[in-house]
Amino acid sequence: MQTVVLAAGSGTRMRPLTETQPKPTLPVAGRPLIGHALSGAAAAGASRFIIVVNPHTSAVEEAIGETVDGVPVEYVTQTEQRGTADAVAAALDALDPEPFVVLNGDSLYDEASLAKLYASTPAVGSFRVDNPSSYGVLTVTDGRVTDVVEKPTDPESNLINAGGYALPTEVQQWLDVPESERGELEFTDVLLRVCETFDVTPVSFDRWLDVGRPWDLLAANEWKTPEVEPTIEGTVDDDATLSGNVHVAPGATVRSGVVIDGPAYIDTGATVGPNAYIRGTTYVGPDAKVGHAVEVKNSVLMAGATVGHLSYVGDSILGCDTNLGAGTKIANLRHDGQPVQLTVKGERVSTGRRKFGVVLGAGAKTGINTSLNAGLTLSPGAATTPGEVVTRDR
Numbered sequence: 001m002q003t004v005v006l007a008a009g010s011g012t013r014m015r016p017l018t019e020t021q022p023k024p025t026l027p028v029a030g031r032p033l034i035g036h037a038l039s040g041a042a043a044a045g046a047s048r049f050i051i052v053v054n055p056h057t058s059a060v061e062e063a064i065g066e067t068v069d070g071v072p073v074e075y076v077t078q079t080e081q082r083g084t085a086d087a088v089a090a091a092l093d094a095l096d097p098e099p100f101v102v103l104n105g106d107s108l109y110d111e112a113s114l115a116k117l118y119a120s121t122p123a124v125g126s127f128r129v130d131n132p133s134s135y136g137v138l139t140v141t142d143g144r145v146t147d148v149v150e151k152p153t154d155p156e157s158n159l160i161n162a163g164g165y166a167l168p169t170e171v172q173q174w175l176d177v178p179e180s181e182r183g184e185l186e187f188t189d190v191l192l193r194v195c196e197t198f199d200v201t202p203v204s205f206d207r208w209l210d211v212g213r214p215w216d217l218l219a220a221n222e223w224k225t226p227e228v229e230p231t232i233e234g235t236v237d238d239d240a241t242l243s244g245n246v247h248v249a250p251g252a253t254v255r256s257g258v259v260i261d262g263p264a265y266i267d268t269g270a271t272v273g274p275n276a277y278i279r280g281t282t283y284v285g286p287d288a289k290v291g292h293a294v295e296v297k298n299s300v301l302m303a304g305a306t307v308g309h310l311s312y313v314g315d316s317i318l319g320c321d322t323n324l325g326a327g328t329k330i331a332n333l334r335h336d337g338q339p340v341q342l343t344v345k346g347e348r349v350s351t352g353r354r355k356f357g358v359v360l361g362a363g364a365k366t367g368i369n370t371s372l373n374a375g376l377t378l379s380p381g382a383a384t385t386p387g388e389v390v391t392r393d394r
Helices: 033-044 059-064 084-088 111-118 169-173 187-197 216-227
Strands: 004-005 048-053 071-077 100-104 107-109 124-127 137-141 144-150 159-167 201-204 206-211 241-243 246-248 260-262 265-267 278-280 281-285 295-297 313-314 341-342 347-348 358-360 375-378
Touching: 004 033, 004 084, 004 358, 033 059, 033 100, 033 107, 033 216, 033 265, 048 059, 059 071, 084 159, 084 187, 084 341, 100 107, 107 111, 107 159, 107 216, 111 124, 111 159, 111 187, 124 144, 144 187, 144 201, 159 187, 159 201, 159 206, 169 187, 206 216, 216 281, 216 358, 265 295, 278 281, 281 295, 347 375
Parallel strands: 004 048, 004 100, 048 071, 124 201, 241 260, 246 265, 260 278, 265 281, 278 295, 295 313, 358 375
Antiparallel strands: 100 159, 107 206, 124 159, 137 144, 137 159, 341 347
């Protein structure tokens, strides 16, 4: 079935990472985030992909290419960011007059649930969450979706719209909707009309993740990295110790004295060690460097990130081409035991994680012996001075 994948959003909740690249291209277990949704859809029955992208960057096209798992890919542009209904409407000229599926390019779906969605037109993916007021909440009556309320203050249930739709052909004529109170063209309004006209099946997703904020990127890697086949294709010194699910990509180098307790993914051109320790679910991106006597725990190091010797990185995300000076230490735990907070769109928000470190934008750098407090963000290109103790965002 033809499948529209939405990938044009600005990803403001994921900043500072998305200040320099689109959210769908952020790394998850050795591939772009959007790649996992595409592969799952290909296995579930997608016949071709129409990916809706932002006009200001070609990063998604460059990351995905012309096919995914043998399924052809076409790209269309959403000229203005006017909401999800407008994003789907941007694909109209590329759609055949047939039923179609819509997926979010920044969500993870388990393949078995996607297969159920593709087989159940008309249908909407559903999932139960602890914080339903942040999503569209579904009302199900006699096994059919009868209503959806976007971000209600007093939700009647915790069953939410998971952003996956199998839609009849008629929907292609229903995408011209009025602006919502938020000033957007909401796909929720389209879904309401579908529910009024058809018997819409709520397909329960066994596993689903909205990758909206930096800690969700850690969760995405925690989900997908253990699924990667543990293969050693790069160079691993005889004196290194690898245990658990560890993938070493071609061109990667693991030097003497290194200990890696997987799951871990060491990507092309990356170097680890000597005498470094990697544990937890960790991704070391292309051409990234983990130096002598460095410990990295449950973190994402994006392409070109460098961690100087004698440093500690825990539960953190280091953007592209970041550089930690020797002896940099990242705190990842509050003394009061409460979940670490992070700034999202100007507000301090709980990550829900007892352990969470920092998020560094592309090109951020620390001087030697810098200490970074838990829950910090450094903007792209930000820097610290030698010996500095940083307790606020920069």
